Amino acid sequence: MSERVPILRIGDVLLVSIQTDLDDQAVLNLQEDLAAQTARFGVRGVVIDISAVEIVDSFVGRMLATIASISRIMDAETVVVGMRPAVAITLVELGLTLGGVRTALSLEKVLRDFSRAGASIADIADLRGEAGPNGPEPAAAGGQTAG
Numbered sequence: 001m002s003e004r005v006p007i008l009r010i011g012d013v014l015l016v017s018i019q020t021d022l023d024d025q026a027v028l029n030l031q032e033d034l035a036a037q038t039a040r041f042g043v044r045g046v047v048i049d050i051s052a053v054e055i056v057d058s059f060v061g062r063m064l065a066t067i068a069s070i071s072r073i074m075d076a077e078t079v080v081v082g083m084r085p086a087v088a089i090t091l092v093e094l095g096l097t098l099g100g101v102r103t104a105l106s107l108e109k110v111l112r113d114f115s116r117a118g119a120s121i122a123d124i125a126d127l128r129g130e131a132g133p134n135g136p137e138p139a140a141a142g143g144q145t146a147g
Contacts, residue, residue, distance in 0.1 A: 003026060004026070004029050004030070004033065005017075005018065005022070005026065005029070005030045005033070007033055007034065007037055009037065009041055009043065010111060010115075011114075011115055012041070012042070012043045012044045012045065013043055013044065013045040013046070013047055013111065013114055014034060014037050014038065014041070014043050014045070014046045014047070014076075015047045015049065015107075015111075016030065016034065016046070016047070016048045016049065017048075017049040017051075017052070018048065018049065018050050018052065018053055019052045020052075022060075022063070024059075027059075027063045030063075030067070031063075031066060031067055031070060034046060034067060034070065034071065035070050035074060038070075038071060038074045038076050039074060042075075043076050044075075044076055044077065044114075045071075045076055045077050045078070045079060045114055046067065046068075046071045046076055046077070046078045046079070047078075047079050047080075047081060047107065047110055047111070047114075048064065048067065048078065048079070048080045048081070049081050049082050049107050050064075050080055050081070050082050050083055050087065051081070051082025051083075051084070051107070052082075053084070053087060054084065054086070054087070055086075055087075055090070056087045056090050056091060057090075057094070058094050058096060061091050061094060061096035061098060062096070064078075064080055064098055064101055065096070065098050065099055065100065065101060068098070068099070068100040068101040069100060072100055077102065078100065078101050078102065079101075079102045079103065079104055079110050080098070080101050080102070080103050080104075081103070081104045081105065081106065081107045081110055082105070082106075082107060083103055083105075
């Protein structure tokens with residue numbers, strides 16, 4: 001049985017931190033879990049932290065693009081944070097554009113900026129606010145919440 005990637009809800013954003021290589025089943029589980037959580041909580045954004053990912057292949061690139069497409073269909077935007085230079089170079093060399101996926105260098109900045117009242121994920125690059133999130137609220141994988 002494949003391990004599930006934890007999903008945290010922070011306000012109207014779901015946060016996924018990918019810490020290990022994902023097999024095919026783990027990716028399918030993540031896609032399903034994110035779709036269920038997006039629908040359940042009506043979130044506006046999905047933030048995927050890949051700062052621990054050192055090597056990427058076309059499978060990972062397609063996974064990110066697919067998650068972004070699913071989120072967009074469900075009225076949420078996707079932001080990938082923490083991309084290492086080597087990962088960015090590899091994605092470009094593989095010809096993967098990650099259509100529909102926004103990127104940011106810092107998770108803290110994305111969460112801070114997104115938490116501003118009235119901000120949309122599309123505005124992230126333009127915001128300079130100081131307001132921070134009220135703290136993470138766990139949203140367990142598989143459509144269940146903790147605590």
